[in-house]
Amino acid sequence: MGSKNEALCADGRLKSVAIIMDGNGRWAKKRLLPRTAGHEKGAAIIENVLKVFRELGVHYLTLYAFSTENWKRPKEEVDAIMNLAYKYVDKVYMDRLRSESELAIRFIGDKSALPEKLREKCIEIENMQKDAPFVCNIALNYGGRAEIVHAANELVKKGLPITEENLSHAMYTYGTPDPDLIIRTGGNFRVSNFLIWQGAYSEYVILDTLWPDFGREDIEKCVKEFYSRKRRFGGIDEEDSKK
Numbered sequence: 032m033g034s035k036n037e038a039l040c041a042d043g044r045l046k047s048v049a050i051i052m053d054g055n056g057r058w059a060k061k062r063l064l065p066r067t068a069g070h071e072k073g074a075a076i077i078e079n080v081l082k083v084f085r086e087l088g089v090h091y092l093t094l095y096a097f098s099t100e101n102w103k104r105p106k107e108e109v110d111a112i113m114n115l116a117y118k119y120v121d122k123v124y125m126d127r128l129r130s131e132s133e134l135a136i137r138f139i140g141d142k143s144a145l146p147e148k149l150r151e152k153c154i155e156i157e158n159m160q161k162d163a164p165f166v167c168n169i170a171l172n173y174g175g176r177a178e179i180v181h182a183a184n185e186l187v188k189k190g191l192p193i194t195e196e197n198l199s200h201a202m203y204t205y206g207t208p209d210p211d212l213i214i215r216t217g218g219n220f221r222v223s224n225f226l227i228w229q230g231a232y233s234e235y236v237i238l239d240t241l242w243p244d245f246g247r248e249d250i251e252k253c254v255k256e257f258y259s260r261k262r263r264f265g266g267i268d269e270e271d272s273k274k
């Protein structure tokens with residue numbers, strides 16, 4: 032795709048991207064490996080995905096890593112995911128943030144249910160870089176319904192009226208624009224409780240690629256698909272309004 036589409040992304044139409052990173056288990060199964068091997072590979076590719084989106088001129092990337100419903104999985108799998116999250120938050124992201132000021136990492140979701148060590152690391156990371164031109168939100172113990180309930184309770188506590196604006200401000204994602212594009216890997220056409228408030232007018236792209244195989248080519252395909260869409264936000268096309 033090269034410089035042509037890099038310029039395209041710089042036009043500001045594609046500022047905020049969110050991804051449902053699905054397919055780790057199937058990736059492992061295909062290779063006769065334990066599901067945890069899929070999660071390991073899935074975590075390892077995030078670095079490259081971040082790099083490519085930054086090169087393309089996207090400013091916000093929101094990644095669905097663990098849902099409020101994923102606790103239903105076998106304990107060994109949940110423990111493996113939590114350990115993996117700790118490893119990345121502690122080593123990889125800490126080092127990255129120490130060496131660069133252009134990236135901020137935030138966690139969205141209910142941190143209170145996370146293992147204590149992981150929760151503390153997440154808070155430490157969030158406090159390292161507050162204002163940066165590129166923001167990566169990691170959704171850990173995130174559920175869209177729980178987020179809306181949380182936001183509504185915040186407003187009640189503060190005695191604020193329930194308006195769209197106030198609710199948006201009380202969401203975990205406050206500060207990140209609503210996603211222009213939501214990508215789901217692994218081929219399933221469903222939302223799975225991800226950004227159900229913020230995604231009201233997002234463009235969706237579903238890819239069959241399993242998350243651990245997601246790379247530059249897929250990213251470019253998704254970006255091209257996004258630019259081929261006409262967003263109307265409930266209105267009509269400008270050329271039709273003149274007729």
Ligand code: IPE
Binds near residue numbers: 052055057058096112
């Ligand atoms: C996504 O991959 C990762 C998490 C939900 C934690 P899955 O583990 O859901 O992979 P599949 O969908 O079973 O292949």
Ligand code: IPE
Binds near residue numbers: 051052098101219
């Ligand atoms: C969505 O994937 C959650 C994440 C990618 C973290 P799931 O694998 O949990 O979704 P369902 O169960 O297939 O809807």
Ligand code: MG
Binds near residue numbers: 053054055
């Ligand atoms: Mg899945």
